[in-house]
Amino acid sequence: MDRGYIQYELYESLIHQQMRFVARLQTKNKVTILHQRAVPEGSPITLDADVEIQWNDKQKQTHHLQARLIEFTDEQKRTYRLLTNVQDRSAQEISEIYRYRWLIELFFKWIKQHLRLVKIYSANQTAIWNQIYLALIAYSLVLLIKLEMQTDLSLWQILKRMRLYAERSWEEFQQAVLRPPSKPSKGRRKKGRPGRPRKHPLKLKSVKMVLE
DSSP: OOGGGGOOHHHHHHHHHHOOEEEEOOOOOEEEEEEEEOTTTOOSEEEEEEEEEEEEOOTTTTEEEEEEEEEOTTTTOOEEEEOOOOOOSSHHHHHHHHHHHHHHHHHHHHHHHHHHHHSOOOOHHHHOOOOOOOOHHHHHHHHHHHHHHHHSSSSHHHHHHHHHHTOOOHHEEEEEHHHOOOOOOOOOOEEEESOOOOOSSSOOOOOOOOOO
16 A cells, blocks of 8 residues: 555554555654664665554544564665565565555556446445456456467457457457558658649749848
8 A cells, every 4th residue: 555545543453354464654654663673785675673653543542553664765765664564574575565566556547447447336345346356357358368369469459359359259359369460550640731732843033132
């Protein structure tokens, strides 16, 4: 989870349910270091420690949350603070988990854009999960076709052909996927000026010059 989803109550609930999470903290989020681990020299990891966070709920009751804090820097020297309950992975692996979260974001963006997952057709929890699972199955089928056919087409291009050839034979669909382009695209070409083409060369008028 990114730093826009900081909810200590949620983190505490995940820890009690023994569910693993990695979440980014903001600079202003205060923690108390309980135990600090050694960090390899030359590593982008700057801190690996067990920490405690104190927070108050809506009823003003104080809670204490214990977790693991990892700080690392990227290629642009920006510092990231990660809170997690994962103890059996190295700090480097946990930092990579967060760094690759963007691929997951792109994955769900693709599903929302192309598999119509933006509109939920029911408020029932089971129906919502079924709709998500159907979208995941559809994505997996498109990806499987791409890998099996070893085509350079994008997933979106394959999905469009699947919809176009849904009522045709598999052989026709396969030919459409593997068919080479008819001619290479020359890109956007500059259009000429409107009107009839000039038949005769343009004649320039003479200009008189007066010298004093």
